[in-house]
Amino acid sequence: MKLRGLYAITDSQLLAGKFLAYVEAALDGGVTLLQYRDKSSDEARRLREAEKLRELCSRYKTQLIINDDAELAARLGVGVHLGQTDGPLTPARALLGSKAIIGATCHSQIELAEQAAKEGASYVAFGRFFNSNTKPGAPAATLDMLAQARTRLQLPICVIGGVTLENAAPLVAHGADLLAVVHGLFGADSTQEVTRRARAFNDLLKV
Ligand SMILES: Cc1ncc(COP(=O)(O)OP(=O)(O)O)c(N)n1
Numbered sequence: 050m051k052l053r054g055l056y057a058i059t060d061s062q063l064l065a066g067k068f069l070a071y072v073e074a075a076l077d078g079g080v081t082l083l084q085y086r087d088k089s090s091d092e093a094r095r096l097r098e099a100e101k102l103r104e105l106c107s108r109y110k111t112q113l114i115i116n117d118d119a120e121l122a123a124r125l126g127v128g129v130h131l132g133q134t135d136g137p138l139t140p141a142r143a144l145l146g147s148k149a150i151i152g153a154t155c156h157s158q159i160e161l162a163e164q165a166a167k168e169g170a171s172y173v174a175f176g177r178f179f180n181s182n183t184k185p186g187a188p189a190a191t192l193d194m195l196a197q198a199r200t201r202l203q204l205p206i207c208v209i210g211g212v213t214l215e216n217a218a219p220l221v222a223h224g225a226d227l228l229a230v231v232h233g234l235f236g237a238d239s240t241q242e243v244t245r246r247a248r249a250f251n252d253l254l255k256v
């Protein structure tokens with residue numbers, strides 16, 4: 050499967066009180082990957098919420114990705130996204146199997162992406178491209194770096210960090226396959242607006 054489209058990422062604070070309604074609204078508009086990102090240490094809640102998301106994703110034929118936690122991903126039979134300090138890719142690939150989607154954070158370093166490709170990543174993620182409400186301190190990445198990465202890498206490229214409908218077009222023009230978005234998607238006043246945004250992000254990626 051070609052990984053291209055909207056990559057929706059959940060945020061427990063932003064989605065408090067409307068978690069499943071907003072996620073379903075996004076899925077309704079079209080989501081290629083949905084990442085469950087919860088930085089709390091409440092493991093029971095994480096398992097409960099991830100199970101609900103797996104059910105929703107299966108209904109909408111969307112792939113679920115768990116942030117940070119390869120064991121939870123293995124327990125649910127879904128994919129995982131690992132940052133540079135979240136554990137190595139090779140054992141995660143062995144744990145999850147050859148078909149699982151495994152993503153790797155590469156900040157703005159193409160060498161990290163080449164290494165991730167060798168270790169079995171399914172996609173590589175670069176960022177942060179713009180100011181991010183969700184992760185203001187993430188290291189910055191540039192469009193020039195993205196264009197260079199596109200010429201050097203065969204893997205799908207994901208971009209992240211402050212991505213909105215207003216600023217995403219140049220990212221696509223410079224080689225992005227997956228637009229990873231928290232606020233630019235879920236920071237909306239209604240479920241209808243979430244669905245509209247999801248459709249509009251996907252339109253930007255149609256070739
Ligand atoms: C698609 C995607 N790209 C990058 C990240 C960031 O991962 P990481 O650097 O491990 O930071 P946290 O998200 O764990 O705070 C991501 N989650 N998803």
Ligand SMILES: Cc1nc(C(=O)O)sc1CCOP(=O)(O)O
Binds near residue numbers: 177233
């Ligand atoms: C989780 C995350 N990682 C980033 C990185 O650059 O690695 S930026 C980021 C937050 C993305 O949320 P928003 O779309 O609200 O900016």
Ligand SMILES: [Mg+2]
Binds near residue numbers: 116117130131132135
């Ligand atoms: Mg992480």
